[in-house]
Amino acid sequence: MADLRLGLLLNAVSPAVGGVLVRGEKGTAKSTMVRALAGLLPEIATVDGCRFACDPAAPDPQCPDGPHHAPAAGERPAHLVELPVGVSEDRVVGSLDLERALAEGVKAYEPGLLARAHRGVLYIDEVNLLQDHLVDLLLDAAAMGRSYVEREGVSVRHAARFLLVGTMNPEEGELRPQLLDRFGLTVEIAATRDAAERAEVVRRRLAYDADPAGFADRFAGQERALAERITAARALLPEVELTDGALRQITAVCAAFEVDGLRADIVMARTAVALAAWAGRREVLEEDVRKAAQLALPHRRRRNPFDAPGLDEEQLDRTLQEHAPEDEDPEDDGPGPDGDGPDGGGQGPDGGGPDGGAPAPGDAPEDSVASTDPGSEPAAAQPGEAVPPQGPGGGRESAPVAAGDPYRTRLFAVQGTGKGAQGRRSPAETDGGHTIRARRPQGRLAHLHLSATLRAAAPHQVARGRQERALVLHRDDFREQVRRGRESNLVLFVVDASGSMAARQRMTAVKGAVLSLLMDAYQRRDKIGMVTFRGTGAELALPPTSSVEVGAARLEQLPTGGRTPLAAGLLRAHEVLRVERMRDPNRRPLLVVVTDGRATGGRDAVAQSHRAAGLLAAQGIASVVLDCESGPVRLGLSRTLAGHLGATAVTLDELRAEGVASLVRDSRSSAPRKAA
Template identity: 50%
Template sequence: MKKALLLNVINPKIGGVLLRGEKGTAKSLAVRALAQLLPEIEAVAGCPFSCDPERPEELCDLCLSKLARGEKLEVVVKRVPVVELPLGATEDRVVGTLDIERAIKTGEKNFEPGILAAANRGILYIDEVNLLDDHLVDLLLDTAAMGVNYVEREGISFSHPANFVLVGTMNPEEGELRPQLLDRFGLSVEVRGIQDPEERKEVVRRQIAFEEDPEGFVAKWEGKQEILRERVRRAKEILPHVRLGEGMLDLIVRICLDFGVDGHRADIVMHKAALALAAFDGRTEVAEEDVREAAELALPHRRRRQPFEEPGLDQKQLEESLQRWRRPREKKGEGRQDPQDDEDLPSEGGGEKIFESDPPYKVRPFAFPAPDQLPRRETGRRSKARSDSRSGRYVGSVVPKGKVRDLAFDATLRAAAPFQVGRKDRSCGNALVITKYDLREKVREKKVGNLILFVLDASGSMAAEERMKAAKGAVLSLLLDIYQKRDRVGMVVFRGKEAKLVLPPTNSVEMARKYLAELPTGGRTPLAHGLKLGLETIESELRRDRSIVPFLVLITDGRANVSLEGKDPVEEAREVARRIKEVGIRSLVIDTEQEFISLGIVRGICAEMGGNYLKLEDLKAGQIVRAIREVG
């Protein structure tokens, strides 16, 4: 993690770094601490963009206008800025907007810099980048790639330098980034908690020492900090002189081809990272170990992998690529440079029985007939609409059609500001004059998507004929589709005498896969309990937000034998199924019972639920799409 951050400081053109990992692993702390390692920079005094006086080709319009007037640019020395992007930031706040105060006083339309301006020549840090709206992530990545922020809004046309190191952190359990966005981050690091007991104790000791005496703690480590700071400064000086030979370029291309990465961005990033690694080591020639380490940082988030496959790079495959590259060179007598032994990767070790799942099969996309009680704009990709209520995040403004229901006060001020000089008279004093033509209405969006709730039978009867193995394969196949559509998913499991919500509704399909893999099978079949808990879970979500589209997927053999209230277990299950239909919850029922011993219970429950019925063996791409379309 530290190496990836430092490489981006040495060569910001690498394209930033994404830190992925479980909570509590000091991802955010590392980014904030990075600022202490960076050497101070010279900047134009009073410039909101921290322009470099030694690079006139990158000066902003304000600095250029000063030079045009014959003014001398004063220089100040300052720390490299580290700017954090709030999750709730609007696009106006990020890119900049109209300077309202100046517009009111003078009637002039001038640019008010945003977060991108403050981050120029520094670090832009986004905590929980996977929770940021996709359009903002796109905007940030585009700007980082171009190095310039172009603003066209509210009668303003403005551009300014925006060279920054983009650092994002995320916890995959809270949802993934789209592959297209992942590819735009130069490097990626998987951060895990320390497993060595002695090292964990040292983490605790240092944290306690810092809390008790922050100044003393910082002073204790200042010497090592200075050594590292000087090493980074020296690497930045060496970087322009580092050479990457044709053989190393062959190796980069070979590795990218062997790992099947899409496009050419991976090759380019590996090239830049290898140069920075050599410079950091004080060398002017890229070696094999630089390319290998660059691959370990640049490829994990780009290599082709199946959904739910753990991130990371196959060290054996990487070594095979290196061996294939070395063979012709060894024959020519070139030999290999600085061989490195592969480190053994830790292996994972593993009454009730836990069944593995059948391999997932391709499922045709769900076609949800979304009932639009309210227009909404969702992050799930099955339904897209804009929030028409006053709930949701304020993302923009529009000219209202008819009565204004949700006034966008800031946008109204911006619309009225340029005309104040001409509108004011003595009777107005200092008051703003706003007409109906200035009024703007808020545009809101809600970060919600479709909710798919699995209600899964894990009772002992599911162990027969390996039904649970096939059922897990079916759920995994459906999760593939949910993963691609970014819907929310939850899981209720019933077995023994009760049902449990093992996975509350979440955006992390990966969490659902993990729970599924570890799910044991055994005990009786409390089917009514499972349906009841599924209904209660969806009703709870609907109370929070009526705009979601819930969908219940029941997977069972129907052999209910545990009562809710002392009645017939099957009849109780049918009663709950009728309530699910009355609430208006759409459903799919997958029958795992073998045809030749079928009791027909599942089909009857499905009829009461008003859902669509499928046998487990029919759950293939052609069947599932038709089943979902027929629902509702």
């Protein structure tokens, strides 16, 4: 947890660093650590009575509660504002009383969470699950330092500069690159594997549950000392010198890792200065630059969507040595004046090692994820090589083969108009998008349709005794906008891993196609799941999740061999979709069956698979069959299966052919169209 502790403290010393993104497995006390930061932050001076935390020394001239002339000042603790994943847009930016605005002509504005977080901390737990339209609001506020509310001719704007802290479990999906870049630092954390440390964690938790106040008193002295050190570091921060040599190292490292833009250079410079101030020094050293790179660059380096964040430590050391200040000898292996070697082997700025006491993200070797298949070969084995162990159906297994290079696929969309979470795939009624019609409000009025409201009220003005210019409105007059956008879907892959698919070149192409579809799902913000079938049955290889990276990893590890229980795969998919429909009725599924159409395992195996396909078709599930049959003689089994599914059969070549427009949109889905 040392990197997380250090990252939070550096932001407390210098809020200009830009916040922290905390990535880690569940149950590692990410949220507990972040919430503990609030008690360490120095108090802030505010204008008395201002709901927007204006600084008395420099009040915001556009403050809705202003203007503030010679304001009375007071002090209060900096707020830590939590932004729930399911929060509504009006709670984020604030809400206008539209009835008063129209009927009385006054601005009745209630500040939102962005206003409350001004000059404090905005904390988002499970930030990767935040809806896209809320992410857009955060991006605007983080970029401009202001929040804008523009509704029906009423405009409100106020300052919104905050320290952005987010936590996430990578297994549940990644962040959009735009929001990822807004976090100054990122840290990877994991639960300790040391039994003694785990025992101490449990012991302290039980002690806290037994006596919360007494437990807090035990550490009150340490927390006061930590808060005083933050205050001292803040005071020292303006005096820290960023030398030309240190700045050259920063820019050289950013260039070496090919980060986009210049934000990384600026964040690294601010982080290195904060590290020096935290250590009580007035000059930035190489160890500060190195640590700043480990915190600020892993999420900014160029990488494929399925690559985990991380840095090449050898490349970092090499770049730092090549651009070391001229008065230092990078080849000297002896201790420096402070007892530190050239590789930063001494004390780091936080009292631990040069890395703050924790290994940097990406230190694990790239091939550290081993196949769980007992018959797979060691890493040195050639992909596709046959191995002695028998598969689950009594056939010979092949070790997993690598996927082919991913490519851009055509858009797959579900017919009709849905009401699912915002995304980029199928048409839906959403909070974003363009307005298509008006309707009476369903619940609280959120998006007023002004012209429709005026048309509804106009015929009744004489009867309501309208006088002068005021428009007499009743609650029944209000109309809300119905907006058409796009939703995300559940894309469930049903992958044939039987012996008929085991040819090395063929499986490489098939995996490349599925990997391409996974990348498409990542870009369109879908949930994905994966069912595989071979041998005697089918298994849920990946329960529905937002983490496309996990899906890509499971695909790489997929071995092949055994019989082809196609019916079992389809029935397992039907069960998975049934359960997911109960969990989230608004998220519509898209079934992608990857097979050559063969079915073995009994005399009526083909008939069973067709009956299973008919069961899915009866549920109105939009489907695509990815036809993997190859060779000069083709039996057309996949296309027969597609007919029973009510789906479109697409070959591997047609998946990226320019002539294919929209595969699923043209499929014979039985779901009825809804009127716009």
